[in-house]
Amino acid sequence: MHIFQQAQNEELTDCPYLGDQRKSYCYFLASRVDAAEMSLLLAQGWRKFGLYFFRPECPQCRNCIPxxxxxxxxxxxxxxxxxxxxxxxxxxxxxxxxxxxxxxxxxxxxxxxxxxxxxxxxxxxxxxxxxxxxxxxxxxxxxxxxxxxxxxxxxxxxxxxxxxxxxxxxxxxxxxxxxxxxxxxxxxxxxxxxxxxxxxxxxxxxxxxxxxxxxxxxxxxxxxxxxxxxxxxxxxxxxx
Missing domain, CATH: 3.40.630.30 (Gcn5-related N-acetyltransferase (GNAT))
Structure with a gap:
């Protein structure tokens, strides 16, 4: 795995799923993730679009269930x-x-x-x-x-x-x-x-x-x- 940007938290924004909550993602940018690394990340609750890997780090909510x-x-x-x-x-x-x-x-x-x-x-x-x-x-x-x-x-x-x-x-x-x-x-x-x-x-x-x-x-x-x-x-x- 090649990491372009180490994991960090986004600023809080309105939650798109639960209107009374605020959300924040922990995210990093990476490429050349092999199949074994992808399985490990998914098993730890990570999701991705393109090079952007993310999982919720909301301060008062853990309702996003993998x-x-x-x-x-x-x-x-x-x-x-x-x-x-x-x-x-x-x-x-x-x-x-x-x-x-x-x-x-x-x-x-x-x-x-x-x-x-x-x-x-x-x-x-x-x-x-x-x-x-x-x-x-x-x-x-x-x-x-x-x-x-x-x-x-x-x-x-x-x-x-x-x-x-x-x-x-x-x-x-x-x-x-x-x-x-x-x-x-x-x-x-x-x-x-x-x-x-x-x-x-x-x-x-x-x-x-x-x-x-x-x-x-x-x-x-x-x-x-x-x-x-x-x-x-x-x-x-x-x-x-």
């Missing part, structure tokens, strides 16, 4: 099986990073249609096409038409979901859920142990979908230990 699915034990739920049955004509393809105008246009339309946000091409390139570790790209096709794409980091024992976007016109096919199911299946085919889903924030409705992929483990910030989630999934499934 999640990972145990690949060998995973079985789709009843609702997830319905998504697979409904998804006739959908296909996920995996390969190296491959930037095209069509992929950026999908990202732009997804940002506008789902979040009412304008896409920034420089941020897009920095976050997804400046890899700092082994990386893969998911491409989602419907009857051979590209309708979605996503990015994965590959560790020595895991795949890490970085981001996924799709054409909002196909939201009725639940492409987000479909892509996660196929990425877990792909990780299993590679003989990997875990599929990382990022941070889950109890009480944040748009994060609720992550609690529906089980059995999954969560990370305890105070002990540094991963343990299996218990209890029924929280809230409705909102991720498409």
């Amino acid at each position: 999640l990972r699915v145990r690949v060998a034990d995973f079985a789709p739920s009843r609702s997830q099986r319905r998504v697979l049955r409904k998804a006739q004509g959908l296909e996920a393809r995996f390969g190296p990073l491959r930037l095209t105008d069509q992929i950026y246009d999908l990202y732009r339309r997804h940002s506008q249609g789902r979040f009412d946000q304008s896409a920034d091409p420089e941020d897009f390139l920095y976050n997804f096409y400046m890899p700092s570790c082994p990386a893969l790209q998911t491409e989602l096709y419907y009857n051979d038409e590209l309708i979605g794409a996503g990015f994965l980091d590959q560790g020595s024992d895991c795949l890490n979901s970085v981001y996924f976007f799709y054409d909002p016109a196909y939201a009725h096919l639940h492409p987000g859920t479909f892509s996660i199911l196929r990425e877990i299946e792909y990780a299993k085919g590679l003989g990997l142990s875990f599929y990382y889903l990022g941070y889950y924030v109890p009480g944040c409705r748009r994060m609720g979908y992550k609690d529906h992929f089980r059995p999954r483990e969560h990370y305890d910030w105070s002990t540094g230990v991963w343990s299996e989630a218990i209890g029924p999934p929280e809230g409705p499934v909102e991720f498409q």
